[in-house]
Amino acid sequence: MQIFIDLANWLRAWILGMGISTTATELILTAVWTLVVILFVLINLIVLVWIERKSSAFMQQRRGPNRLGPAGFLQFPVDIVKVLGKEDITPAAADKFIYKIASTCAFVTAIVAIAVIPFGPGMVLENLNIGIFYFIAIGSTATLSLLMAGIASNNKYSFIGGMRTVAQMISYEIPMVFSLLGVVMLAGSLNLTDIVASQKNMWFIVPQCIAFIIYFISTVAETNRGPFDLAEGEQELVAGYFVEYGGIRWAIFMIAEYGNLVAVCAIATIMFLGGWNAPFGLTFLPPFLWFMLKVYCMIFLFMWVKWTYPRIRIDHLMHFGWKFLIPVSLANIVVTGIGIYVYRMITG
């Protein structure tokens, strides 16, 4: 059932068997796992982009990509090859250094967030005991790279897009953190593995359904996806903060966006949907597959919402964030706290 753990143990034993010290072995293993995580994100990306294109096409009564590979599955890898062949253009008036590192920064934050996510029992790159805190901290730095891109491009459209990004992401960070707080209180731990373990009997979506909805809405805004994709603002800002980017730099932004999507959906699975725990005792699938199944269900929900709704206006977005989501999420924390207190009183 736990192929990856067995594989890790086998690899560890093999490297140790070559007469390398324990510390060095652990270093090598960490490097290998980091590579595996990056590969995981990239492979996921192919699936994700495929699902996005196919589901949007199906909703719009189209067929979607169907030329390359089975059912157009290889469209995205081929797209990346095409994008790699494009000329790398830097606008003459841009702040060249920041312009160039902005896309890489966005990519790094997306990858690094994956590090603490447990994909199965013991399958975690770095089992931090403040895992969720780390995730939130990393997630908020994503804002910065988008702002860098927006301002460094020296374009009015991307400048407005950058401004919007900051306003939107900062205001939606707060309800997102508050919504996660209720789960942390219930689980009594910041460690993601412990949080999953404490959901063995009941997923936290049941006591924390309001928090789940708040989390969902604010992560849609966090990841800049429709109907909250104001930073891109295709209709009025053309493409928002990356309007000047082309070729592979643009592709890296897209990869980062999807990487973020995987990360927030994984966190939603861990925090609310019971992580790798199988529902109703259906343990015939390995935990890893259950986890991925839940993540993809979440991702489909994101896509479904994106391809149904028109974009919301920025001032409505702000009002909604500050005047509705934050009070509700605060109330949720208070209610959760009272609930826990009452529960302890009853059970002694």
Next chain:
Amino acid sequence: MFGRGLIKGLGITLGHLFEKKITEQYPEERPVLPARFKGSFTLKVPKCIACGLCANTCPNSVIKIESEKDENNKKKLTGYKMMAERCLYCGFCVEACPTKALMWNHDYERAKFSREEVNLDLFGSYVPSPEDDQPAKSAKEDEESAQAS
């Protein structure tokens, strides 16, 4: 209640998710064209009497006709060129043709690499076919036969 429209919208998109798709797989699947479709032109040279009505009626002077008089002092076509690059595809020339020599065909793949290639030389590219010797049919009959085929 606020949010009912949002849920209804989700329902509509989900309903279409598993529906039959309407995209036409173009190069493999050819579109079914109506009989009157205006694609490109065919000129049945034996029928043409070089009267020049098509050239006269054209809004953009697309058509260039060359003709000479034969021994019976009858006009004979010696060249028929269409500057299709500035053609409006209005079809006035086809309507004007008294002998139904100029007709529409369903050749719609007219994209070419240069402007000169778009132009048609209907006289030079004419391939004789046995149908051309038959007497000219009226427009209605033509349409019926086109629909039957």
Next chain:
Amino acid sequence: MLKTQELTLNLGPHHPSTHGVFRCVLNLDGEYITKAVNHTGYLHRGLEKLAESRTYTQFIPYNGRLDYCSGMLNELTYVTAVEKLMGITEEIPERAEYIRVIMSEVQRLANHAIYFASMALDTAGATAWFYGFRDREKCLDLIEMASGQRMMPNYMRIGGVSDDLDENWFKLLKELVDYMPSAVDEYEGILTGNEIFQARTVGVGPVSKEMALDYGITGPNARASGIDTDLRRDEPYSVYDRFKFNVPVRKNGDSFDRVMIRIDEMRESIKIIEQAMKDVPEGPIMAKVPKVLKPPVGEVYHRIENAKGHLGFHLVSDGSTKPYRNHIYSPCFVNLGIFPEMAEGLHLMDAVVALASVDIVLGEVDR
């Protein structure tokens, strides 16, 4: 005190939301517009001048290039204007008149479907966009069957229509008429009933009744502002006086009303087609007009209710085969004139929505 500065933003002429090559220079305070200036003319092809060097018949195909979303309606306007100039309005056969009405209503459906689609796209509802285009295709298929082309049909003739319609065509039309109401319901479900869309459009870019009259706004935009005007009912041309239909009027004149007017009008168009197709008479489709048209010396102005407003042609004849002057009164151009006043004080996102809700086609604005 921080020193602040207004941002001048050049919206267009190749901006995705300007519906063509319209350019607008905006002054932005933050993201709010303080001043908007229209710059048109990027698609000017000199159609009015071209008309002077074409015979009356030869100008018909150019009408499809005016407002390329409603070619049939433009052609109908032009040919009825010429017929009025020649004084043969009464001689048009019944069947041709009915076919003209059916064609223009099918074209109106297609135009409003594309309006709905572009409105959806300008609020980033890409899925609703496809639904609009799906139904427009169905309308255009019918037009293609009748005329041979989808967008520039060249179907109307001075004195009638170019080709007759057969049973098969009417069967397909019946299918369209039966299908369309469900499609309009779907539009209401996915977009106009959506709370996000309502939040985006209600109260955005309101045009009061007085303002609409001042600017000379016509058509659906005027009706959205509460002006009860519809040339199909007020100055019936063709055989519109024989059909029963409502003229939807709304009060607020904001973007949402301008969308809803179109949705209501689609339902009315379906009603008109249903009535017209029931009693299409048999008979000829062309009046007896001479091959070479030489209208008497004089001038005429004729206007009809286009999908976008009153489209009018002012034709001056000097007795020759070519018009001395052909002036086009374009509804899009007039409706676009209201944009600078409408956009003032709006958010940049709303300005795009307000512009989309006016329904402009640059082919007609610049002519």
